[in-house]
Amino acid sequence: MAFRSLLNDPFLLRVVLLALGVILGALAFFLRWRKLQRIRAAMAESHAVAEAQEETAASSGSASTALVPKASLPIQLRFETIADRPSIAMDLLRVLLILLAFLVAIAWVLVILPQGSVDRIALSLQPRDMPPPPQEKIALLYLGDEVKDKEFHIRGVVQNISVEPIERLDATVRLYGLDGALLETALVRMDFEMVAPNATAQFHLTYPNYSAQFGSYSVDFKLRQGDPVPYKDMREARARS
Numbered sequence: 001m002a003f004r005s006l007l008n009d010p011f012l013l014r015v016v017l018l019a020l021g022v023i024l025g026a027l028a029f030f031l032r033w034r035k036l037q038r039i040r041a042a043m044a045e046s047h048a049v050a051e052a053q054e055e056t057a058a059s060s061g062s063a064s065t066a067l068v069p070k071a072s073l074p075i076q077l078r079f080e081t082i083a084d085r086p087s088i089a090m091d092l093l094r095v096l097l098i099l100l101a102f103l104v105a106i107a108w109v110l111v112i113l114p115q116g117s118v119d120r121i122a123l124s125l126q127p128r129d130m131p132p133p134p135q136e137k138i139a140l141l142y143l144g145d146e147v148k149d150k151e152f153h154i155r156g157v158v159q160n161i162s163v164e165p166i167e168r169l170d171a172t173v174r175l176y177g178l179d180g181a182l183l184e185t186a187l188v189r190m191d192f193e194m195v196a197p198n199a200t201a202q203f204h205l206t207y208p209n210y211s212a213q214f215g216s217y218s219v220d221f222k223l224r225q226g227d228p229v230p231y232k233d234m235r236e237a238r239a240r241s
Contacts, residue, residue: 024101031094136232137162138169141200143219143235152210156219157202158231160195167194168224171203178215 142157154173160166175184190201207214221229 020100020104024097024104028097028101031097134230135162136230137166138195138221138229138231139234140219140231141234145217147210150208150210152207152214154205154207154217154219155202157200158190158195158221159200159234160197161232163197165194165196166223166229169195169201169229170222170224171205172220172222173205174218175207175214176216176218177213180215183213 137160138158139161140156141159142155144156145152145154147153156171158169158171169190171188171190173186173188174182175186177183184207186205186207188203188205190203192199192201195201221231223229
């Protein structure tokens with residue numbers, strides 16, 4: 001529920017993505033700073049070893065031995081750097097950070113883009129051989145409610161927009177509480193067992209002892225044997241006409 005509300009709020013989604021980007025950037029900076037500190041420590045240790053060897057050679061009076069540490073200093077530094085390489089876990093963490101940063105960047109671009117551009121991108125990514133969406137067979141022309149004599153009434157009108165008659169069409173009405181939780185599900189029959197092409201049918205739900213416990217409701221349709229019936233919501237077009 002919280003994730004769905006986050007997706008529905010573009011401003012909050014931008015804030016979350018920005019915070020995630022800042023956290024990833026800070027973590028990447030910390031890993032880089034730690035790596036540099038370890039390299040500097042290895043270099044300092046190598047120089048300290050070289051200086052100690054030079055002092056030892058100088059005190060012993062051997063000129064040929066005093067020249068060896070200077071020539072071997074790069075080898076010593078390379079040895080310390082290789083020995084101080086990060087573990088496999090650190091490498092995996094860096095790869096994970098790169099992937100997360102890439103995903104955050106993509107999500108930020110999708111949030112900034114207009115909805116039309118996002119829809120076109122989603123459409124272009126769909127497989128070409130996907131089956132077409134189911135064709136609507138009925139149109140929802142009217143859906144309304146009223147409270148009368150402590151009864152909650154929901155009425156609806158549908159029209160058969162297919163070329164074949166529809167038999168045993170039922171409406172499934174879901175009633176939700178004020179907090180959005182599903183409270184009741186009712187199966188309501190149409191006033192006609194068969195709806196001919198271009199003909200209309202009505203359904204009427206009466207809920208007794210109503211005490212304002214419903215905050216919203218939704219309606220979908222199915223056949224008596226259980227197959228869902230896709231529908232087209234024509235209420236706005238009907239109201240404009």
